[in-house]
Amino acid sequence: MKHREIALSILLAFAILAEQPATNAQQTGKVYRIGYLGITTSGFETDPRHCPIEGSPNWQAFIGGVRDRGYIPGQNLAFDCRWTEDQDDRAAPLAAELVSLKPDLLVVNGTYLVRAAKRATSTIPIIMYGVIDPVGRGLVSSLAHPGGNVTGLSDSLAEMEGKRLQFLKEIAPNVSRVAVFNRSNRSEIWRRYLDASAQALGLTLQDYYVKGPEEFVNAFAAMTRAGEEALYVVPTGLWEMGDSPQRMVEFAAQSRLPATYQNRRFVEAGGLMSYCVDEPAIRRRIGIYVDKILNGANPGDLPVEQPNSFKLIINLKTATALGLTIPHTLLILADEVIQ
C-alpha cells in the first residue's frame, strides 16, 4: 500500500539524518611532502630519505613543532632531506632534485641554500630559517610582507654581532686584537655593526678566512703568529658540520684564545661563550609556518619572524682555564653558566 511505503521511507530518512555527520578533522588521507635542504646531518643517522631518524636537538625541535600542528611524519607527512655537506656546488643540483620530487613546501637552512632553492623554484613555498638579515641579503623584500615564495624565521639580528664583541671584550677586558674567524670574505650588513662595535670598544679586527675545517690548523697557526688575543667566530652553518665545533674549540683552547661562538653547542664543547638565539625555540616555530602554508596561506603574506630572546651562555671552566674571571655584568646577564 502506498501509505506504508511513505511511512517507511520517512522513518528511513530520519535514521539517516539523525546520524550526525562526523566532523572531518583529519584530512582525507592526504600525505604532505616536505623537502628539507640542509648543510650537514652532523653525523646523525638518516633514513632512506636521508632524514635524520632522531637527529640533533634542533632537528627534534623542528619535528616537534611540526607534530604540534597535527602533521605526523610517517602518517600524513613525508620528508625528503638533502645535505650539501658544505659543498657549495651541490646546492643547486640538490635543490633542483628536491623540487623535482614535487614537495608541498621546502624547508631550507641558511642563506646560501635559500638562494639556491629560490633559483630552483619560484612557486613552491620555501620556509627559511637560520638566516641573518633576510631583507639585506635579498631573500625577501620586507620582513612584514616578504612577497615571492619565501618566508620563515630569521636566526639572528645583525646588531648582535656588535653585542657579541662587547661581551667578548667584557670577559677579556685586556684584549685589543680580535681575530674574526670568517668563512668567506663576503662583506655584509652585519659587518657594519661589528666594525662599529670594534671601534667603540677600541678593538682591532683581523679577518681570517677559512674555507673549511681542514684549514683550521693554518688559521689558528696564523692567529697565534699574529698574536691575536681573542677570537670572534662569525656564525655560519659550516662550523656545525661534523666535529668542527669540537676541533674549533680545541684549537681555541690550544691557542689560549677567548672566543665567542654562535651557539650553545660550542660552549658545551668547551667554548668560552656564546650569545645566540634560542635555536630550538625558533625551529619549533617552523611548524606554524608549515601549518599555515599547507592550509593555503601565501608565503609572501606571512611575515618573517625575528628572534625574541637571546641567550648568553658562558663556560666557567673554560674561563677559568683561560684565567679569566666572569665579571658581574656578564654574570647578571648570563642565562647559563656551564661548569
Place this chain on the structure above:
Amino acid sequence: MRVRRTLFRKYVFVFVTVIGSMLIVRGLIELYISYRDNRAAIVRLQKEKAATAALRIEHFIREIQGQIRWVSHPIFMAQEQAAEQRRLDFLWLLHQVPSVTEVSHLDATGKEQLRVSRLNVDEVGSQKDHSAEPKFLGAMTGNVYFGPVYFRNESEPYMTLSMKWQGPGAGVTAAELNLKLVWDVVSQVKAGEKGYAYVVDPRGILIAHDDISLVLQKTDLSRLPQVQAAISAVRGSGAEVLEAGIGRDQRGESVFTGSSSIDPLGWSVFVEQPASEAFSPLYDSILSTLALLALGLGLAVVTCLILARSMARPIQALQAGAARIGAGALDQRIEVRTGDELEMLADQFNSMATQLQASYANLEQKVAERTRELTQALEQLKALGEVSQALSSTLNLEEVLTTIVTRAVQLSGTAGGVVYEYVEARQEFHPRVAHQMEEELFEAVRGTPIRLGEAAIGRAAVNRAPFQVSDILDDHDYGATHLQPILVRLGYRSLLAMPLLREERIVGGLVVWCREPCKFSTEVVNLLQTFATQSVMAMENARLFREVEEKGRDLETASRHKSQFLANMSHELRTPLNAILGYTELILDNVYGDVSEKVRDVLARLEQSGRHLLALINDVLDLSKIEAGHLTLSLSEYSMQDVVQTVFTGVEALAAEKGLVLKTTVVPDLPTGYGDERRLHQVLLNLVGNAIKFTEAGEVDIEAKAFDSAFLVVVSDTGPGIPPPDQAKIFEEFRQVDSTSTRKKGGTGLGLSISKRIVEMHGGRIWVDSTPGKGSVFSFTIPFRTERPRGWHGQADSDDRGQ
C-alpha cells in the same frame, strides 16, 4: 456524481497539522530560548575572558613597571660606582625582564647617562640629549610615561616606558619594551577551539595577537566595529556601543567579542570567537532538536497515516459498498469488522441491500407479469383498433368479419374460429367467414347448418351467453352433433361459442376452438365478447348500408321519374296552354271577327289566367330543376345597370297602371359583374313584381350600389309590410304571407324561393326588412364575380367547372 476521496487525506492532514504544529512550535520556542541564552552566555564569557586578559596584561606591564622602578632609585655612591651599580642594575633588569630590550638612564636634564641593550653595544655617559623627547618629558610631568606603540623594522612592536625618580642623580629611566612578549599572555587566552585574543592600541593597531604574524604586519583593525567601539570608549567619547557583543573579523565574518580596556595604556583587549564556532553547540542543539522534531513529525505522520487509515477505511468501505448497492449490484455485501457503530451501519446497509434485492426480484417478477398482461391487452387493443378501422373503412362485410375472426383467433390463442350468420326464418347458423378452419369442417357446417339449440353456438344463442366446451370428448351433449367426430379427428378438444346479439335478437355467432382442453379465461371470454359485439356492429352496418343504398337508388329513380315527368308534363302542359293563349290573343286581335266588349273582358281574363298558368308552370319547372340540382348558372359578364334598366322598362307600365311611382337609383361606376344575367334579371323582376303587386299606393324604389365587393340591390315599397314571424317563411316554397291575399294577388308563391336559390347560387344573400304598415324592403347581395356557383344546398360545389 463527483468522486470524493478526501476523507483519509483530511484525517491525515488534520492530525499531522495539529501534532506537527505543536511539535514545531515547541521546538522553535526551545531553539529561540536556547539561542538567546547561549548568545548571552558566550558574550558574558568573552567579556570575562577579556577582562581577565586585560587584567593580566596590565599586570604584566605593571610587573615590568615595577621592575623598572626597582632599578630606578637613587644610588648613594660615588659617581663612577654609581654608574657601575646602575649598569649592573640595568643588566639585572634585562635578565629579569625579557621584554626589555633596552633601558637607559637619563639625567634630570634629559641627557643620556647610561644605556644598556640586548642588541646594541652598551653605552655609558654618551650624553645624548633626549630632553625634547616625549619619553623624557612625559616621565617628568606624569611620573610614569607609557609611549605609543611603534614598530621596529616595520615589523616589531615596541613601546617606551619611562619613569621619573627623585633623589640624587635623579632622572628618568626609559625602557624599550618588546611587545611581542605580550603575546605569551594573549596566546594563553583560549576561547573555544577557534577563539583568540588580541590587543590593540588606542589607534586600533594590533599589538598582540594569537597569530603573531598579524602583529608583525602592523595590522590596522580600527575598521572593525568592535574595535571602533572600544577605542572610542577609551577615548572617552563612548558613543558607540557594541550590539550584543557581535563584531566582525578581518574577513568580515561574524564573531562574538568581549573587550576590556587596559587603563593606563589605553589598550583594548578583545577575546573573540567566530560566531559559527560559538554557535556550534547551538547549531548542534538546533540540529538535534530539528532531528528530534523531524523524527517526532515522522512518527506523527506514520501514526496519523495508520490512525487515519483505520478510521477512514471502514467509512470508505461503507461508501464503496453503498455506491455499489446504489449502482444496482444488490448482491454485494459490505465487510466492516470494527466492532463499533460503523459495523452496525454496515450491517444495516447489508440488510437493506438484501431487502432491496428481494423487493427488486419481486418487482421484476410483477413487472414481467404486468408487461405480459399489458402486451396482451395492447395486442387486443390493436386488434380491436384494426377491427374498428376495418369497420369504418370498409363496408365489405366479408372483409370486416374476416379481420374479426382472424384477430379473435390470434389473440385468444386458439387454433381457429368461425363467424356464423343467423337466418331467423330457418333458425339456422350459416358460416360466413372462417380463419384457419379446415375445408372439411367448413363444408360440414355449411352443408348441414347448425340449428338453434344445437351444438355450442346453438346453445349459446339460446342462453344468450357464451358457451364453453372444455373438452369435446367429455361433454356428452356435444357428442350428439354430427360435428363432433370431425372435430375430434381434426384434433380439436375444446371450443368457445359467443352469440352475436343485437338487442336480444340473435344475428349470428362466433366460435373459436383449441387443440388442447383450453380453459377459456375470463379475459379471453371478454375479448371475444368484444369481438362479438364488433361483429354485430359490422353486420348491422352492412345491413343499414344496404338499406340506405337501396333507398338511395329508389330516391334517385323517383327523382328521375319526377324530372322526366315534369319535363314531359311541362311540355304537354305548355303546348295546349300556348294554343289557348295564342288563340285568345288572336281573338282579341279581332282576327276572327269582332269581339264584343263583354266577350273581350272575358277573353282578357282568360288570357290573364292563361298567362298566370304559364308562369306557374315555368316556375314549377324551374324549381324542380333547381331541386334536382339541374339548374345551372351560365356565367358571363353583365352590367347591373343594364339589368336594372331592363327590369324597370319591363314593369314600368304595370306600375303606372297601379298609379305607383317607380324609381331607380343606380350608383355610377359600378363594376362589371360576372354571373348569370338572365337569372339575376329574373330575381329582380320577381322582387319588383312582388313590390308592385302588393303595394296599392305609394312608390317602389329600386336601388343598386356596391357594398363590400358585391352588388347591393334594394327594392323598397310602401306596401302593407310583412309581419316579422312571416319574414322567414316567405322564402319557402308555395308560400305567401297570407293565403287569402295569395288568392287575391295571384302568384304561385314560388318566386321568392327561386330568387333565394338563384341569389345563393351566386354566393350572395337575400333578406327582407319590413314593418307592417310601413312597407317592405327586399335586399340582396351578389358578389361582383361569381366564379363558382354553389350547389342547391348552399355548399360549394367543388366539382363544378362553371358551366
